[in-house]
Amino acid sequence: MRRLFFVLAGLALWMQMDAQPARRRVKTSETEQAEKTVDRASLQFPAAVEMPDDVVWRRDVYRQLDLTLDKNAPMYYPVEPSAGQINLFTYLFDLLLTGKITAYEYKLDGNESFTSRDKVDVKELMTRHHIYYEEQDGRPRVNASDIPSAEVTRYYIKESSYFDQRTSTFRTKVVALCPVLMRSDDFGGEATPYPLFWLKYDDISTYLARHTMMASNYNNVTNMTAADYFAMNMYEGKIYKTNNMQGTVLANYCKTDSAMANEQKRIEKQLSDFEQHVWGHSTDSVATDSVALTEDGEAEEKAAAKPERSSRRSASSTGRRRERKEDTPKVSKSRRESGNSGAATPRVTVRRQRR
Numbered sequence: 001m002r003r004l005f006f007v008l009a010g011l012a013l014w015m016q017m018d019a020q021p022a023r024r025r026v027k028t029s030e031t032e033q034a035e036k037t038v039d040r041a042s043l044q045f046p047a048a049v050e051m052p053d054d055v056v057w058r059r060d061v062y063r064q065l066d067l068t069l070d071k072n073a074p075m076y077y078p079v080e081p082s083a084g085q086i087n088l089f090t091y092l093f094d095l096l097l098t099g100k101i102t103a104y105e106y107k108l109d110g111n112e113s114f115t116s117r118d119k120v121d122v123k124e125l126m127t128r129h130h131i132y133y134e135e136q137d138g139r140p141r142v143n144a145s146d147i148p149s150a151e152v153t154r155y156y157i158k159e160s161s162y163f164d165q166r167t168s169t170f171r172t173k174v175v176a177l178c179p180v181l182m183r184s185d186d187f188g189g190e191a192t193p194y195p196l197f198w199l200k201y202d203d204i205s206t207y208l209a210r211h212t213m214m215a216s217n218y219n220n221v222t223n224m225t226a227a228d229y230f231a232m233n234m235y236e237g238k239i240y241k242t243n244n245m246q247g248t249v250l251a252n253y254c255k256t257d258s259a260m261a262n263e264q265k266r267i268e269k270q271l272s273d274f275e276q277h278v279w280g281h282s283t284d285s286v287a288t289d290s291v292a293l294t295e296d297g298e299a300e301e302k303a304a305a306k307p308e309r310s311s312r313r314s315a316s317s318t319g320r321r322r323e324r325k326e327d328t329p330k331v332s333k334s335r336r337e338s339g340n341s342g343a344a345t346p347r348v349t350v351r352r353q354r355r
Contacts (some may be wrong), residue, residue, distance in 0.1 A: 049231075050202065051173050058162040060175070060269060062110070063237030065155040066350060071236040074213040074229060079150045088226060089152040089179050090144070091211050092199065096122060097140055101204050103197035110241065110249070111228075112158060112176045112198040120197045129181060129194065154180035156195060157237065161271050163278060170275050173203045174230045201230070239264050 051058075067076035075088040086094075095101045102111060103120040123140055128131050131148060133140040156178040163170050181194040196328040210225040215229075216222040229235070241249040 013267045049171065049173065049320065051160060051171075051175075052164060052166065055162045056165050057274070058160055059274075060158060060160050061271075062241035062244040063157050063159065063235075064240050065225060065235055065237040067153045067155070069236055070217075071234060074215060074224075075155065075226075075235075076153065077214070077269070081105050081144050085212075085214075086144075088148050088211070090147050090149045091207075091226075092179070092204065093142070094150075095204070095207055097142060099139075100200065101207065103199060105196040106178060106198055109247070110156075110195075111198075112178075114198075114200050125197065129196070146185075148181060151181050151195075152179045153184055154193060155237075157235075159233075161275070163274075170278055172233050177201055203314060209315055237297070239267050243268060 065072050065075070067073065078085050078087060081090065086103070092101070096103055102123075103122070103297075104115075104118045105120055107113065107118075123133070125131075126140065127141070129148070132140065132146045133142045135141070153172060157174055158176040159174050161172045177199045179196050181196055182191040184191045184291070205227055208230065211226045212223045213226055213229065214220065215224040239250065240244055250260055250263055254263050
C-alpha cells in the first residue's frame with residue numbers, strides 16, 4: 001500500500017511539474033493570438049481609404065509643407081514632449097526605432113520607391129545626420145532630447161487627386177510623407193534642407209489614427225487624430241513638383257519667383273476646375289438652359305426696372321398737369337382715353353416684363 005501511495009504521489013508531482021511549461025506555452029500562444037487579432041483588425045478596418053488602380057483620372061503632385069504656418073502647426077507642436085504630448089516627427093521616429101514602420105530612401109531625383117532594396121538602415125541614417133543613439137538588446141535607442149524634432153520644420157508630401165468611377169467620388173489622398181531636416185551650418189547661414197526618408201502613408205495610417213494633435217488655438221480641448229488631419233486635407237503646402245513626362249520639377253522651367261507662383265496657381269486651378277466640373281459637359285442641355293435662364297432673368301429684371309421708373313415719372317408729371325388744369329373744362333370720356341393712350345403703352349410693357 002505504501003509503495004503504491006508513493007508511486008501515485010510521485011506520478012502526480014511529475015505531472016504537475018510537466019504541466020507548468022504547457023501553461024506558459026498556452027499563455028504565450030494566447031498573447032500571439034491577441035497580437036494577430038490586433039493586426040487582423042487593422043487590416044479589416046483600415047484608417048485610410050485605398051486608391052483603386054483602375055481610376056479613370058488621376059493627378060499626382062508634390063507639396064512642400066512649412067510647419068511655421070498656422071495650418072501646419074499641429075504637426076510641429078509641442079516641439080519637446082510635454083504632458084504626454086509629442087509632435088508628429090517624434091512619434092514617427094519612435095515607431096521607426098521600434099521597427100513598427102519601414103522607411104525608404106530619399107533619392108536624388110526626389111521620387112519615392114517602396115521596394116525592399118530601398119529600405120533605410122536606421123543606424124546608418126542616424127550616423128549620417130549626427131543623431132546620437134545607444135544600442136540596447138540589439139536595437140538603437142535615442143533619448144527624447146536627442147531626437148531633432150525642433151529642426152524638422154518641413155515635410156514633403158505626395159498627394160493624388162483622382163476620380164473614382166466606382167463610387168462616383170473625387171478624392172485627394174496623401175500617398176507618401178517625407179520629413180525634412182532644416183539644419184544651418186556653423187557660420188549661421190541659411191538653413192539647408194536634408195530630406196530624411198519616405199514613408200508610405202498606407203503603412204503608417206493605422207498609427208496616425210492613434211496620434212492626437214491640437215486642432216485649434218482658441219479651444220485647447222479640441223483635438224483630432226493625425227489620420228483625420230491628412231484625410232481632410234487640412235494642411236497647406238506649395239506645389240514644387242508634378243508627375244510629368246519630362247520628370248522635371250517646377251524650378252527647372254520657372255526661372256523667376258513670379259513664374260513659379262503663376263505656375264503653382266495654374267496647377268491649382270486645373271485641380272479645382274476638374275473637381276468643380278467633373279459632371280459638367282458642353283452638351284448638357286440642363287446646365288446650359290439653367291445658365292441661360294439665369295442670365296435672361298437678370299436682364300429682364302434690369303429692363304423692368306427702367307420702364308418702372310419712367311412710368312412713375314410719367315404718372316407724377318400727369319398728376320401735376322391735372323393739378324394745374326383743374327379749372328379747365330372736362331373733356332369727354334372717349335377723348336380722355338384717346339389722349340392717354342400714349343401713356344398707357346409703357347404700363348402694358350412693364351406688366352409684360354414682370355410676367
